[in-house]
Amino acid sequence: MVLLICVVLIGAVLLAAVRFGPRWLLPVSLGLSFGSAALFGPAAGLAPLMGMLAAAQVARRRSFGVVVAVASAPAAFLAVWLLLLLDAAARDGLVAEVTSQLMRLGLQTADEQALRQIVGWVARLQPGIEFISLVLAVALGYRLADRLARRWHLALPEGPSFRYWRPWDELIWVAVVGLALALIGHGVLFELALNLLVVMVMVYAAQGLALVRFLAWRRGLPKWLEGVFYLALLFASGLAVIVVAGLGLLDTWFDWRRLRPAEVPGETDG
DSSP, X not given: OHHHHHHHHHHHHHHHHHHHOHHHHHHHHHHHHHHHHHHHOHHHHHHHHHHHHHHHHHHTTOOHHXXXXXXTHHHHHHHHHHHHHOOHHHHXXXXXXXXXHHHHTTOOOSOHHHXXXXXHHHHHTHHHHHHHHHHHHHHHHHHXXXXXXXXXXXXXXXXXXXXXXXXXXXXXXXXXXXXXXXXXXXXXXXXXXXXXXXXXXXXXXXXXXHHHHHHHHHHTOOHHHHHHHHHHHHHHTHHHHHHHHHHHHHHHHHOXXXXXXXXXXXXXXX
């Protein structure tokens, strides 16, 4: 529900800013931010500001990737804030409260300790999950604004089709830093490492899905057969995420879709 609200707010603010100008819409966006935060939480409160940042980059004619990256900056601040806010004691209290609420709602389990551990891991990974959710909201909000802008004869930088999407190659260093911190860090650094790795797994899983979508389109597979494959991935759950993320990581190295620009011999000489 909150994700849908964020998508609508980001798309509406972006479209209105492109139509009427970012400066005129800034006071309205601030009011929407306070109202959304009061009604739906801090993530929804950031959505209008993220829409304004996206509009500012569109006005500068930035590419789709730069628009999404800059607009996602508030999501990074929210993730860091959540990471620093929830220390061990606060997290244990939150886990106990959520576990008791789930039990009262009728969630039966033979091992209450196992349920507590699951809730505990979700609480530890909440910053990364919130960040990925807001980045997804920016991408979907941009797509929504782009569809509506065409009807009003407005121009937005065209984003790539999902089957051609790939993250920047330099993001691999985020995964490397996450692995290093997971091995040598402790306390807040270890929690940061876990969330960095979760974010990168989801990024490469999205790249893996884009690769699968590209191969299905290239081979001309029927839509129903492609849908059955995605449904199987959904039922496979965690294992499917790991496999698809592995495909995305391999595509970063081997570039199976040939999306990198061809190098001209001698272009970088000297």
